[in-house]
Amino acid sequence: MLDIELIRSDPDFVRTALLKRMDEVDLGPVLEADALRRKLVGEVESARSERKQQAKEIGKLKASGVDTADAQKRAAALGDQITEMQAALTEAEKTLHDLLMELPNLPDERSPAGGKEANQVIRTWGEKPDLGDKPLDHVELCTSLGLIDYARGVKLGGNGYWLYTGQGAALEWALLDFFNREHYAAGYQFMLPPHLLTEEAGYAAGQFPKFADDVYHIAEEQGGRNSFLLPTAETAILNVYRDEILPAGTLPVKAFGYTPCYRREAGSYRSEERGSVRGHQFNKVEMFQFVAPEDAEDALNELVARSQMLVEKLGLHYQTSLLAARDASASMKLTYDIEVWIPSMGVYKEVSSASWAGDYQARRAGIRYRPEQGKPTAYVHTLNASGLATSRLLPAIVEQNQQPDGSVIVPEPLRAWVGTDVLRPRR
RNA sequence: GGUGGAGUCGCCUAGUGGCCGAGGGCGCGCGCCUCGAAAGCGCGUGAGGGGGCAACCCCUCCGUGGGUUCAAAUCCCACCUCCACCGCCA
Numbered sequence: 001m002l003d004i005e006l007i008r009s010d011p012d013f014v015r016t017a018l019l020k021r022m023d024e025v026d027l028g029p030v031l032e033a034d035a036l037r038r039k040l041v042g043e044v045e046s047a048r049s050e051r052k053q054q055a056k057e058i059g060k061l062k063a064s065g066v067d068t069a070d071a072q073k074r075a076a077a078l079g080d081q082i083t084e085m086q087a088a089l090t091e092a093e094k095t096l097h098d099l100l101m102e103l104p105n106l107p108d109e110r111s112p113a114g115g116k117e118a119n120q121v122i123r124t125w126g127e128k129p130d131l132g133d134k135p136l137d138h139v140e141l142c143t144s145l146g147l148i149d150y151a152r153g154v155k156l157g158g159n160g161y162w163l164y165t166g167q168g169a170a171l172e173w174a175l176l177d178f179f180n181r182e183h184y185a186a187g188y189q190f191m192l193p194p195h196l197l198t199e200e201a202g203y204a205a206g207q208f209p210k211f212a213d214d215v216y217h218i219a220e221e222q223g224g225r226n227s228f229l230l231p232t233a234e235t236a237i238l239n240v241y242r243d244e245i246l247p248a249g250t251l252p253v254k255a256f257g258y259t260p261c262y263r264r265e266a267g268s269y270r271s272e273e274r275g276s277v278r279g280h281q282f283n284k285v286e287m288f289q290f291v292a293p294e295d296a297e298d299a300l301n302e303l304v305a306r307s308q309m310l311v312e313k314l315g316l317h318y319q320t321s322l323l324a325a326r327d328a329s330a331s332m333k334l335t336y337d338i339e340v341w342i343p344s345m346g347v348y349k350e351v352s353s354a355s356w357a358g359d360y361q362a363r364r365a366g367i368r369y370r371p372e373q374g375k376p377t378a379y380v381h382t383l384n385a386s387g388l389a390t391s392r393l394l395p396a397i398v399e400q401n402q403q404p405d406g407s408v409i410v411p412e413p414l415r416a417w418v419g420t421d422v423l424r425p426r427r
Numbered sequence: 428g429g430u431g432g433a434g435u436c437g438c439c440u441a442g443u444g445g446c447c448g449a450g451g452g453c454g455c456g457c458g459c460c461u462c463g464a465a466a467g468c469g470c471g472u473g474a475g476g477g478g479g480c481a482a483c484c485c486c487u488c489c490g491u492g493g494g495u496u497c498a499a500a501u502c503c504c505a506c507c508u509c510c511a512c513c514g515c516c517a
Contacts, residue, residue, distance in 0.1 A: 038476095038477065038478095040485080041477050041478095042477060042478070042485095042486095043478070044477095044486080045477065045478090045485060045486040045487085046485075046486085048485090048486065048487090049485060049486070051497080051498085052448080052486095052498085054497065054498090055445075055497050056494095056498080057497090057500040058445085058497050058498070059445040059446095059497085059498070062444090062497095063446085071497070072496095072497045072498095073497085074497080075497035076496090076497060078497085079496085079497070079498095124472085227503085228480090245474080246474095247437090321428085368474095368517075373455085374455095374456075374472090379476080387504075
């Protein structure tokens, strides 16, 4: 959520910034709603002040035995007026709130204008492996190596699900274990959050109302509260400090968590993305930081570096892209994607998205901190980065590391867990 | 799932319609005292919003949302959360 005071004081600046990621921006309705709200607030408050006086008077008169019937009648009339005025104010506040909730974050100056085509590759690591004449894609490799059972996965969960089996499950789990250990050793706080979150958490994280269709909702029988399956651990970790004021000295808070991520992926690219590149459920380790604004820049660099380091330790060829304003998600100011090479698709696929939200998420979720004891509060800055999405790494690993005989070299950090250096086809 | 109890200013707590627009204690901050400290004494101690150049004024918040009333922390309704016991269960 953007700061209404900023919009009010410098609408041109806000408008220009937003045009980077929106076709048209009309702040008129926002400014009108704001003006109306402030006018009504003034009226309601002075009326309420008046009512307090009257009620006090009546109390005194009654105590001294005077008849107060007339005064009560007048006060009741004022009360009715206040009820009406309050209704108008509530309406105006809702209008303003709804309008504000719809505005995306202001992109950073460094974020290129435009969509996907304007993304800038800022780093490339490693090289495309030479896979000979007939490289196999990960579906073929995972099947022949017995890592993933696609058919039975669909039998269990329906279209968009797969089943890790044997060494495949071990490989996936070894990746998660490897990442968790890395973050844990680096001093990040390990969190294993609930996977079902309340609707409030969804609104705070910006999941709702706009992207409500992207997640799975769990409806309680009747009258109960609805909840939803988290689409990423980011949603959960952001909400850890929702509606809190962090005492001086708390920041930075660096956390990470592992959860499966559940996404409907309705009407998505599924058909182009065979195998396990995109599904309704995938595994991801997520890093998250709550920091003071002046530390945000360093924090983002740290997160990008950590994500890149993990891919490098696995020995996979990847690139890092600075996302254009329209390709980054709406609540972020600046986003870098770490994209791993998928040979069979001939493209780089995102395995981490490292983003700086500024105070946009914090404002929405009500997360403040106290810079110094006794000083006023301020909104924290939030950042997040995958570290990493494992379900896309497994395809990258088997494809990039495949050998002419159909075997696959296991990345060094995973060998102890998996128990072998090479995965060989089953006969 | 059932029954009972509870949610007040960082923490503990007082408070059953106007004297609570919230009292006390602890903690914390400042000051006095002291060579210094402790003790003691005094003062202060939340969040959000509106108006004003400013001094300053005003409004909201006693788990959340409704309701009754001239007036609600206090009465009524619903919900959320916590605690205790019972039942069930990984």
